[in-house]
């Protein structure tokens with residue numbers, strides 16, 4: 001019999017890829033909330049993580065061997081204008097779930113973000129101070145802190161901006177960008193926002209590698225520090241698209257609800273020492289078939 005793994009946020013972007021990677025080794029139970037989600041690779045469950053009692057009952061019923069917690073309000077602009085909802089989902093529910101896993105003494109992995117940093121330095125290590133510049137980052141940083149104080153054996157993985165396939169071929173920012181370039185439309189991308197972009201397949205493998213084997217904070221991202229504009233250039237190379245349609249612009253040219261840090265690239269040496277091996281951005285992009 002395979003060990004049982006609960007994945008919250010199974011209906012989300014990263015959930016789609018993590019389920020595929022986990023299904024060989026685990027009996028996967030995937031939790032969704034608003035977007036009903038089924039797949040032959042998992043037992044699909046409906047639940048709201050802010051309902052502490054039903055969350056506890058769910059864990060009581062399934063008796064999982066581990067939990068990977070991806071569910072979140074992950075749109076920084078949305079969180080900025082819905083602070084209470086962001087706190088309830090991203091902080092309170094995450095800390096409650098960590099507490100339940102601590103009671104059961106089972107591995108718990110929390111997905112955090114590079115946006116816990118202020119972006120003034122870049123190539124951040126796990127030892128660097130967090131100093132978020134928007135509410136989403138603030139709430140994720142607070143959740144990290146609460147989770148590790150409630151359950152010091154928990155694994156906190158800070159993820160960067162990801163790319164990959166979406167469930168049912170649904171559009172995402174990379175497929176939209178490719179579509180725009182294919183139809184000859186110019187696309188503006190920031191030349192002054194740097195991230196350690198990573199593919200969801202690499203990240204999913206990384207999370208599974210760390211689950212139950214590492215406690216504390218780990219940076220699980222790509223190895224290349226790229227601006228969004230440079231990322232666009234890679235996409236145009238891999239998919240053979242007209243790179244002259246890519247226009248470079250500055251963060252300050254676009255008004256957004258949530259302020260954005262300039263350089264939140266991360267050092268991934270610590271995760272690599274435990275066997276995490278992300279593909280290069282170009283190699284993982286090449287695996288994606290965006291028609």
Ligand SMILES: NC(=O)c1ccc[n+]([C@@H]2O[C@H](COP(=O)([O-])OP(=O)(O)OC[C@H]3O[C@@H](n4cnc5c(N)ncnc54)[C@H](OP(=O)(O)O)[C@@H]3O)[C@@H](O)[C@H]2O)c1
Pocket residue numbers: 008009010011012013014015031032033034035036047048049050069070071072073074075089111112113114159160161162163
């Ligand atoms: N995508 C990125 O580039 C990125 C970068 C850094 C960190 N992260 C982190 O990685 C994790 C996964 O991100 P993602 O891009 O996959 O997010 P996503 O596509 O926005 O999905 C969010 C997931 O959370 C679920 N959810 C939200 N509120 C819930 C609630 N009250 N109860 C139960 N489930 C709830 C959603 O379920 P329904 O849709 O069914 O309601 C959905 O499955 C998040 O923790 C995010 O902060 C993502």
